[in-house]
Amino acid sequence: MKYAWISFLVVTMTLLEGCTVGPKYAKPSVPAAPTDTFKELDGWKTAQPSDQTARGKWWEIFGDPQLNALEEEVSVSNQNLKAAEARFSEARALVRFNRSAQFPTISTAPSISAVRDSAHRPYFPATHNTGDFVLPFDLSYEVDVWGRVRRTVSAAREEAQATAGDLQTVNLSLHADLALDYFELRSADAQKQLLDDTVKAYEDALQLTINRFDGGAAPKSDVAQAQTQLEAARVQQTDITVQRAQFEHAIAVLIGKPPAAFSLQAKPSSFQPPDISVGLPSQLLERRPDIAAAERRVAEANDQIGIARAAFFPTIVLNATAGFEGDSAANWFGWPSRFWAVGPSIAQTIFDGGRRRATSQAARAGYDATVAGYRQTSLTAFQEVEDNLAALRILDQEAQQQTVATASAQESLQIFTNRYIGGADPYLQVITAQTVALQNERNDVDILRRRMDASVLLIKALGGGWNVSELPTVSSLK
Numbered sequence: 001m002k003y004a005w006i007s008f009l010v011v012t013m014t015l016l017e018g019c020t021v022g023p024k025y026a027k028p029s030v031p032a033a034p035t036d037t038f039k040e041l042d043g044w045k046t047a048q049p050s051d052q053t054a055r056g057k058w059w060e061i062f063g064d065p066q067l068n069a070l071e072e073e074v075s076v077s078n079q080n081l082k083a084a085e086a087r088f089s090e091a092r093a094l095v096r097f098n099r100s101a102q103f104p105t106i107s108t109a110p111s112i113s114a115v116r117d118s119a120h121r122p123y124f125p126a127t128h129n130t131g132d133f134v135l136p137f138d139l140s141y142e143v144d145v146w147g148r149v150r151r152t153v154s155a156a157r158e159e160a161q162a163t164a165g166d167l168q169t170v171n172l173s174l175h176a177d178l179a180l181d182y183f184e185l186r187s188a189d190a191q192k193q194l195l196d197d198t199v200k201a202y203e204d205a206l207q208l209t210i211n212r213f214d215g216g217a218a219p220k221s222d223v224a225q226a227q228t229q230l231e232a233a234r235v236q237q238t239d240i241t242v243q244r245a246q247f248e249h250a251i252a253v254l255i256g257k258p259p260a261a262f263s264l265q266a267k268p269s270s271f272q273p274p275d276i277s278v279g280l281p282s283q284l285l286e287r288r289p290d291i292a293a294a295e296r297r298v299a300e301a302n303d304q305i306g307i308a309r310a311a312f313f314p315t316i317v318l319n320a321t322a323g324f325e326g327d328s329a330a331n332w333f334g335w336p337s338r339f340w341a342v343g344p345s346i347a348q349t350i351f352d353g354g355r356r357r358a359t360s361q362a363a364r365a366g367y368d369a370t371v372a373g374y375r376q377t378s379l380t381a382f383q384e385v386e387d388n389l390a391a392l393r394i395l396d397q398e399a400q401q402q403t404v405a406t407a408s409a410q411e412s413l414q415i416f417t418n419r420y421i422g423g424a425d426p427y428l429q430v431i432t433a434q435t436v437a438l439q440n441e442r443n444d445v446d447i448l449r450r451r452m453d454a455s456v457l458l459i460k461a462l463g464g465g466w467n468v469s470e471l472p473t474v475s476s477l478k
Contacts, residue, residue: 020147021313022306025299028371030285030378058464059179061274062455066264067182070255074174077256084170091160095477098156101149104141108323110134133332136323143318143344148310155303157477158296164472165293172289174254176460180453181250183271187449188244190268194445195237198438202230205417205434209427222427229431233438271448273392273455278385278462287463288381292471294374301367308363311356314348384461391454399447406444409437 059071074081113132144150206226212218244266252262285291322340326332349356413433419425459465 019145020150020306022147022151022309023302025302027295028298028374030375056465058459059175061276061459062179062271062452064182064269064271066267067179070178070182070251071175073255074178075171078174078254079256081167081171081174084167088160088163088167091156091163092472092477095153095156095160098149098153099478101142102144102153104139104318107138108136109138110136131327133326133329134323135325135332136321139318139320141318143316145316146310146313148307151303151306151310155300155307157474158300158303160477161471162293162296162300165289165296168289168466168470169293172460172464172466175464176456178251178254179456181247181254183449183452183456185244185247185251185264186267186269186271187445187452188240188247189266190270190445190448191240191442192237192244192266193268194438194441195233195240198441199230199233199237202226202233202434205430206230208421217423218427225427225431229434271452273396273451276455276458276462278389278458281382284381284385284462285378286468287466288377288461289463289466291374291377291381292468294370294377296471298367298370298374301363301370304363305360305367308356308360311349311359314346316344316346318342318344381461385458388454388458388461392451392458395447395451395454399444399451402440402443402447406437406440409433409440413437 057068057071060068111132111134115130115132142149206223206229209218209222209226213220213223248262248264249259251264252259255262279287320340320342322338322342324333324337325339326334326337331337413430413436416425416429416433420427420430
């Protein structure tokens, strides 16, 4: 009869585990403009099968072998990325830790002791020397009637998925930072080459004024002006090397190397921004790891509400102990030495001064905060895409305008130089034309740099080809 009662108790508790208190999770809505609106705004369009954006190693779209090699080093050597990977491993371990609560805890504490009772022990005759040989096995199992344990495991899994999203966000950011630093460095190389050519041209112009001065065709002031212009160009030539060194050092740190042990050979490159297919606005929510991480933390916060709600209900624990106890090693494991006990215990908090209610309110407030954070992250993502789409479109137009301006400035410089040689204009006109021409040529290089930066930032804003399907599944986190 007693075994039937125990079986009934176990079956009843198992059925009760199907109960789960707290709200069911529903993915929060995100404000977004209609698709047809975005199609006409700053390049939003439906992605085509011919989309050439790389879906993993997105930096390969720029077609620079050296950039590709540096990006590969980030993946294996960057310390911030290693830290993010360690945090993900920690989150996976916490899933297993919380999941262990779904199973009974079994422990044992065997003991052997010799006891001598006092001869003056009251009421009971002294037995003097006795032995106590005990081999117990204790079992404790919390019956998850209200779903507290299940929600704790679920919350840990969602945090692990969010941490996986954090890892991908760090990975994307580091690769984007390297690409930005690389294009900044190559832009500095282009600026340096331009200034090297300018210094050479200004040296020739200085020699021209010296020759004219020696021939009595120009005043000493022309020589002074040409010398000043040359030295100012040399200052800019030297200053650009400081910027280049800083970008080179930043790249070294990103690939996990001491700056003193790393260098890149100067190589002015004329890049062109690649075509980037943006896709539909709704796809952005699936392509940003930070959005995916924020959404998973909303689900985790929802589970925390259920955990807080379960605290209002009694905790049911099934306890059992069994083993052998004897007064000597000879009868320790005999059948008459067996003992066992089994039964449930119920614990219910009657009064806690409002602690559980406050915890529940805090959990709901935390959920509201994560929902707001998720929506803000999504809105920020839309802004970043729009910003860089607008930048690319406007900078493309600006580059065309700048090309015309640069050509005009170079033509003006040639005209004023010829007029100066012919004695029709003072050297001040040449100085002015040189300054304007150099500024426009530097603007040409700088606009290209900004276009390349905007391309990298747009790919980063789009998630770098990542997709939410790449998050670890529940089964992989068991």
